[in-house]
Amino acid sequence: MTPFTGRRLRFAAALSALLLGACVSRPALGAPAPGAPGATLMGVRYWTGPDHTRIVLDVSTPVTFTQQSAGPRTLVVHLDGVSAAGDARRALRIADGVVRDVAVDSTATGIEVAVSLEVDAECRVFPIAPQGEKPDRLVIDVARAAEPTLEPAAPRPPERRERRIVIDPGHGGEDFGARGFGRTIEKAITLDIAKRVARLVDGPNDREVAVLTRERDEFVPLGRRVRVARDARADLFVSIHANSSPDPSGHGVEVFFVSLSGATDVAAQELADKENAADLIEGSADAGEAVLASDDLLGILLDMTQSETIERSSRLAESVIEAIRRRARVPVRGVKQAEFRVLRSVVVPSILIEVGFVTNREEAKKLSSSAHRERIAEGIADGIERFLELEETAPSLVDHVVAEGETLSGLAERHRMSSEELARLNGIPVGPLRIGQTIKVPR
Ligand SMILES: [Zn+2]
Numbered sequence: 320m321t322p323f324t325g326r327r328l329r330f331a332a333a334l335s336a337l338l339l340g341a342c343v344s345r346p347a348l349g350a351p352a353p354g355a356p357g358a359t360l361m362g363v364r365y366w367t368g369p370d371h372t373r374i375v376l377d378v379s380t381p382v383t384f385t386q387q388s389a390g391p392r393t394l395v396v397h398l399d400g401v402s403a404a405g406d407a408r409r410a411l412r413i414a415d416g417v418v419r420d421v422a423v424d425s426t427a428t429g430i431e432v433a434v435s436l437e438v439d440a441e442c443r444v445f446p447i448a449p450q451g452e453k454p455d456r457l458v459i460d461v462a463r464a465a466e467p468t469l470e471p472a473a474p475r476p477p478e479r480r481e482r483r484i485v486i487d488p489g490h491g492g493e494d495f496g497a498r499g500f501g502r503t504i505e506k507a508i509t510l511d512i513a514k515r516v517a518r519l520v521d522g523p524n525d526r527e528v529a530v531l532t533r534e535r536d537e538f539v540p541l542g543r544r545v546r547v548a549r550d551a552r553a554d555l556f557v558s559i560h561a562n563s564s565p566d567p568s569g570h571g572v573e574v575f576f577v578s579l580s581g582a583t584d585v586a587a588q589e590l591a592d593k594e595n596a597a598d599l600i601e602g603s604a605d606a607g608e609a610v611l612a613s614d615d616l617l618g619i620l621l622d623m624t625q626s627e628t629i630e631r632s633s634r635l636a637e638s639v640i641e642a643i644r645r646r647a648r649v650p651v652r653g654v655k656q657a658e659f660r661v662l663r664s665v666v667v668p669s670i671l672i673e674v675g676f677v678t679n680r681e682e683a684k685k686l687s688s689s690a691h692r693e694r695i696a697e698g699i700a701d702g703i704e705r706f707l708e709l710e711e712t713a714p715s716l717v718d719h720v721v722a723e724g725e726t727l728s729g730l731a732e733r734h735r736m737s738s739e740e741l742a743r744l745n746g747i748p749v750g751p752l753r754i755g756q757t758i759k760v761p762r
Contacts, residue, residue, distance in 0.1 A: 358382050360403040360423065360430060361454065367415040368549075371462035371755070374421055374434065377407075378455045386444050392436040396444055396459060399429045418461050432459075439464040463754060484520050484703060485530045485553040488513035489560035489671075492538030497563030499677025501687055505561040506536065508686050512674060513559050515696030520703060527707070548667070555635065555703060556669035561686065563678045570679040571652035572695075574640040575671040576632035627718060631668040631710070638709070639670060639702030646698035647691065649675065649682075668706075672699060719760045721752045734761050 359379040366373045382398045389395045403423050411421040419435040434442070440461045447456040488509040490496035496505025510533070517529035530551040532544040548556050562573065636654040644651045657671075674695050675682040685691040710717075719730065727749060731741040742749045745758045752758065 358398070358401045358455075360398065360401055360407045360432075362404070362407050363411050363421055363423065363432075365411065365413055365418070365421070367413070367417070371460055372413065372415055372417040374411075374418070374459040374461070376432065376457040376459070377453075378457060381446060381448075381455050382457060384444060384446075384457060386442070389433065392439070394434040394436070394442050394459070394461075396432045396434070396457070397426070397429065398432065398457070401429045403430050417463055434459060434461065436461065482527050482554040482707060483530055483551045484527050485532060485548040485551055485556045486513045486517050486520070487532040487544050487548075487556065487558040489558060491533050491536055494538050497561055497677050499561075499563060500680045500683035503561075503677040503683045503686055505563070505677060508561045508674065508677070508692070509559045510534075510536065511689075512692050512696050512699070515693055516557070516559070516699045516703075519696060519700035527703070553667050555706075556667055557639075557699065557703065558669070558671040559699070560671060560673050562673040562676045564676055565678075567678055567680065570676050570682050571650040572640065572643050572647075572675055573652040573673040574636040574643075574654050575657050575673070576636045576654065577629055577656070577669060628668055632670055634709070635668045635703070635706045636670045638706040639672065639699055642702035642705060643672075643674075643695060643698030646701060647694040649685070649695075717760060718757050721754055721756045721758060723754050725752065725754075727752055730758070730760060736761075 358381075360376055361379060362377045364375045364377070366375075376398075378398070378401065382401050384399070385397045387395050387397075403425070408423050410423070413420055414437070416437055417440055419437050422433045422435075424431050424433065441464050443458075443460040443462075445458055445460075447458055449455050488506075490506035490509060492506075494506065496509065498504055513531055514534070517531055520527045520529040530547065530553070532547045533539045544558075562569070633654070640651050640654055643649065675686050677683045677686060721730075727741060728738045730752075731738045734741065738749050741758075741760070747758070
């Protein structure tokens with residue numbers, strides 16, 4: 320997998336060509352990208368996020384584009400010297416509350432892509448260079464426009480909503496995962512432990528609610544696992560796996576968290592490659608999932624909040640491995656970083672736990688025992704619990720996602736500080752906030 324640094328460079332280049340502006344109020348802005356005559360639009364995909372819709376145009380070579388508004392709530396992107404493949408010419412109905420539909424039409428000089436909006440929105444159009452098997456892409460991001468208001472929002476008590484812990488049992492269905500001694504099969508071990516963790520996390524007096532990405536022996540593509548987390552508005556994402564090795568002496572519990580800059584070591588990356596291959600079993604996931612799990616989405620998300628999320632993931636990983644060591648009295652191999660796709664696509668603290676090696680005779684035997692699996696589950700639930708406790712009591716800053724109607728001054732007042740102080744804390748100017756924007760506020 321490509322290390323993140325390479326993508327960051329390309330992403331920065333893409334950003335420099337970025338057009339920022341309200342779709343409907345700033346007509347005829349244009350920025351040329353390197354153009355090539357004879358390019359083909361091969362397909363149009365989209366993905367609906369919590370606060371924006373991303374439309375991805377797959378093109379055969381870099382294209383020159385201009386954007387303009389065409390009447391209220393319509394954005395038109397002209398692609399010069401581009402023709403559309405048959406499939407790409409079909410109108411795409413989205414109707415997700417932000418974008419109504421996308422239509423592709425031929426013009427004298429190329430094609431135009433008309434995006435009709437359901438609400439006032441802000442659009443950004445930018446190219447992404449090819450990566451791996453992915454072609455050149457032109458991305459149209461449509462974000463629900465924030466409604467800037469000078470009225471401070473009424474102070475509200477901080478919300479104490481329940482916390483959703485998404486538990487992700489690795490593999491399933493025709494994807495068996497690792498097979499080991501004594502007919503141990505990874506997919507069965509992960510499901511059993513995940514269910515136990517969910518039951519423990521769901522305790523009657525707790526504020527935590529567990530959500531499983533699968534509850535049966537079924538194949539679930541990585542993209543859908545991520546979508547479960549997103550739909551559940553997950554606070555934490557915990558993926559459970561069992562390890563294997565050609566070396567029968569390999570043993571121990573490992574916890575991974577996402578890496579942006581490459582794996583801790585080669586073995587970690589090999590493992591990540593193995594787990595990432597899960598999606599290949601079913602061929603390609605459907606279009607929405609493919610985009611969701613793709614790097615496209617990450618390009619944006621990573622820049623904004625990811626370093627903080629990674630820091631928290633690392634703390635979650637430490638907390639969980641320590642609790643497993645204590646509860647299950649198993650050797651631990653430690654906490655490592657690797658580029659697991661299922662982790663990278665999630666924007667909340669996320670870890671992947673390898674509960675032991677099924678290829679190690681002793682560990683396979685242990686993992687076959689329900690008492691041992693229960694202790695592992697207790698360790699995981701314990702680690703999660705302690706992590707959450709620590710975050711709650713530590714006197715520091717927390718992320719706050721700006722909701723509709725919230726303003727900088729309103730948030731500042733709620734935290735008994737001035738707008739200027741809160742802005743300085745975040746390194747942002749005093750001004751309107753965007754819905755969905757993450758800012759730091761005191762606990
Ligand atoms: Zn696995």
